[in-house]
Amino acid sequence: MELRILGSIELWTGTALADLGPARQRSILGVLLVDPERPVPLESLVDRVWGEQPPAGVRNVVHTYVTRLRRALARASAELPEPIGVVRTPTGYQVSADPGTVDLVRFRRLLKSAQREGLALPERSALLQQALHLWRGDALGGMESDWAARLRETLRQLHHEALSQWADAEIRLERPGAVLAELRAALLTDPLSEQLCERLMLALYLEGRSVDALEYYQSIRRLIAKELGTDPSRRLQRLYETILRGEAADPAPAGAAERGGEPQGAVTHGTGTHGVGVFAAPEPRAAPPAVPVPAMLPLDLPDFTGRERELDQIARTLTGPAGAQPHAVVLVGGGGAGKTALAVHLGHRLRPAFPDGQLYAALRGSGARAADPHAVLGRLLRALGTDPDRLPADPDERAEIYRLALSGRRLLLILDDAVDDAQVQPLLPGSADTGVLITSRGRLAAPLGARVLQLPDLPHGHSLRLLARMLGAERVNREPAAAAAIARYCGGLPLALRAAAVRLNTRPHWPLARYAERLGNEARRLDELAHSSLSVRASFAASYDAxxxxxxxxxxxxxxxxxxxxxxxxxxxxxxxxxxxxxxxxxxxxxxxxxxxxxxxxxxxxxxxxxxxxxxxxxxxxxxxxxxxxxxxxxxxxxxxxxxxxxxxx
Missing domain, CATH: 1.10.10.10 (Winged helix-like DNA-binding domain superfamily/Winged helix DNA-binding domain)
Structure with missing residues (x-):
């Protein structure tokens, strides 16, 4: 059983193609299969299938198509242990199927496996070839909408990248002839792709077909001049000059090393079976930059105290066995309860469990102006290595590229101080590889089926321990009764305890008893629990204003x-x-x-x-x-x- 979108939108039962109904009905399935582990809201579904001109009563139309689609999928998968269906969740529609049955998911997984460091070239080539064989044409074939066209182009570039990596591996394995047909076929649909042009020229040259390589360069030079009004890249020009002079060519184009090719300077054969001595060890050059590992967490608090139970619960949820949905936790608490401190502390503690990095976004939900998720996506994508000049302006396209960037990477994503579900939804991953921890003063609708934890006040004993760590155990031990009174007046609120400690640290000559006496005056208590940016009153006011x-x-x-x-x-x-x-x-x-x-x-x-x-x-x-x-x-x-x-x- 295969669900296919790398070509026309199909369901292959193993013996035949299932009848999935008219084009719009198949398009709905195609939208759901792009991210099979993530529900698609109704509004997004309509926009992606119909664009700016949906039909009248489009909600009823979608309902009708989904009903018919469910019947078609049920008939085709009736003999499976778990038949395929379309389910409605609180946040949208989702396909209920093993993600591994979707060709795009398998393609991404194979590509990730092929990019493992230290993998031998034959294994890398075999994995990439398996991934490329999943493609049957342009993705989402038969689907006509602006969204489909944008995504089709994004996936085409991903296909070209995989094809380039496979060509690099085959050329290093001294099999340049094996890649010629695939490269020519890809260049029919994207003739201006210089990364593919470079591989084709190099493969022709290493096959002993120098004249063909030079003629191809001239044709691509004329096409680039006509379409773009410019010359080919300097790299392509240098390869042309190398071939023209009959000099040794580097069998690994620029960028191959960072995708896991053989080390630069590897020994290669001098004269191939075609009699052209073109393989030679290139000059040593600087190692290309590695894929960035984002480390966006703020500094951990050196005096973080308590919360062992909550830390254990969240850690077990985020690092549990892999499933269809990302591991996600929503941590809810009032202003000053210590949600951010706990999330950051846990993020540092879980670094080994998320070796591909930690992403952090302050969403400012309790501030006067919450963060725009579109802008936050831009910052996260830059941290993930996306060229700032290539960030799309379209919100849906930016979210798609973001989910593609997260796919296959074991990352921890912390969304701090979220205001509502509309702000959080575009920032969520599309696969189970990324762990998600969200903090909020409000009660979000448990995105991704997240576990919701309420953060309670600090117990009195933990409050005293925190005071001792911030003030020094000696000072607290000299006046235990006064320290206990300060902790009680702070009500188990970490923000209040920190404000009290900072105030006392700026007045080292004050006995704790004097400060406890001042806190005992309820009319002045909030004045006493404020110092610089630490203010209980200001934190409460933000919640009150909302x-x-x-x-x-x-x-x-x-x-x-x-x-x-x-x-x-x-x-x-x-x-x-x-x-x-x-x-x-x-x-x-x-x-x-x-x-x-x-x-x-x-x-x-x-x-x-x-x-x-x-x-x-x-x-x-x-x-x-x-x-x-x-x-x-x-x-x-x-x-x-x-x-x-x-x-x-x-």
């Missing part, structure tokens, strides 16, 4: 409750709204990490929420700073009713 107005008003008003724990019934008099509206506002505050769940809903009892610690201090500041108005009067006027409701609930 809330809808109803939730912001609820937070301001809830600060007037006399107890930290309550349910939506008790908060109704404060907010002046019905139970459902208050419950919705409270749940939004839970998602923003201002409220925590004290007791989940049970039977007829509603959820009980908690507002305490630094979040309560922040809410009280907001409430105190509001202009007098109706809502403020409502809070004061309802105080008696709220107290009565609270007392009745205990």
């Amino acid at each position: 809330l809808p107005e109803d939730a912001r008003e609820a937070l301001r008003c809830l600060a007037h409750l006399d107890v930290p724990e309550f349910d939506a019934h008790m908060a109704c008099p404060v907010l002046g709204k019905d139970f459902a509206a208050v419950e919705d506002a409270c749940e939004q505050l839970v998602e923003a990490h201002f409220l925590s769940v004290a007791e989940p809903a049970v039977a007829d009892l509603p959820t009980r929420y908690r507002l305490d610690g630094l979040q309560r201090s922040f809410a009280q500041e907001l409430s105190a700073g509001r202009e007098p108005g109706a809502a403020q009067g409502l809070v004061k006027g309802a105080a008696g009713a709220v107290r009565a409701a609270v007392q009745a609930s205990f």
Whole structure:
């Protein structure tokens, strides 16, 4: 059973081609097979199949085609242990099939295997030949859209690269005649490809056909002048001059060494079977640059403390057995909870597990202006070795090249401080080779079937350990009670602990007891937990500003409750709204990490929420700073009713 797109879009059952229906229906399958391990959103599917002129009611048209496609695939694969189908996921449509049955996936895997360092030339040539035999013509044959044309060109260049590598291997194995037919066939569709022209000229020369090689050069020179108004590259010109003078030619064109060819200067035969003494060891030259191994992680914190359980859970998920989907984790936590520090620390720890490098992108989801995923793709592609001048402007094409660059490489990708799924989706890999760790204040829709982990507050003991590492154990041990009080006032928030430590380190003459006393004043607590860029208030404000107005008003008003724990019934008099509206506002505050769940809903009892610690201090500041108005009067006027409701609930 083979799913094919390196040519016309087909399903080969082993004995016959399956009937996949009309062209548009086959095109939908083709789109899904380009990245079989990644769902394709409906909007992208429509754009890739129809472009800018989709038919009326295109959603119904897609549904009809997908339904018919499912039937065709089910009939063709009925005898398989797991029949092929098309499934709908929360993020789009996806083919349910072993990726290894897709010819493009097999091609990439063979190409990766052939590029292994130290592989013998015969094995390299055999692997490349297997990869090239998968091609039956232009990719996505029969599919007509701008997207298909762009992707077809990208894949054609990938085919030419594999063909060039195979030609290099065959020429070094003293079999130049074996590559002539394949090179000529490829040049019929891409006559201006100078990398293929160079191999064809060299193979002709080494076959003893110098006249043919010189005539071919003249024809390509005229074509380049006519089409591009320029001359052939200097490398091609130098090869022409070498052939013209009958001098020894290097059997490995520039760039072959970096693809795993024999070392430069390798001994080759002097006179071939065709009687032309052209193989000679070239002059030594500098080794070409290796494929870049990105190392984009920020510096690890030298005093990172605790989180052993979370580190172990994430590490086991990211390094688990290979599957169809990338290993992915979404780490969720409030502002200042230490998500970035944990992600960076883990990235450094997992370097051996991801030998092809670590990619890192700060998505600034909690800032005033979140990062544009299109720009982030550009930075990541440059780190992966893509020439900046060759970065496409089209977002879909850039994402395709990015996924191709990730394919077959064991990388760790950290997307830090994501704002939503729309920002994350274009940055996700298309294969299971890359591990993905996403941090976010919000709750993303678990892209790639990711495991979602909530980052809790630091336990009190870990908070004390962190203070000791930042302040010095001697200073903490001199005043253990004061250190414990500081840790409690910081509420297990790593950002608060770091702000406190920096403040104390700038005042080495202060006893810890004095600072603990200042933190005990709730009205000044957030002032005390701020130093330079470390500010609990600023971190909370970023989350607060992202809330809808109803939730912001609820937070301001809830600060007037006399107890930290309550349910939506008790908060109704404060907010002046019905139970459902208050419950919705409270749940939004839970998602923003201002409220925590004290007791989940049970039977007829509603959820009980908690507002305490630094979040309560922040809410009280907001409430105190509001202009007098109706809502403020409502809070004061309802105080008696709220107290009565609270007392009745205990």
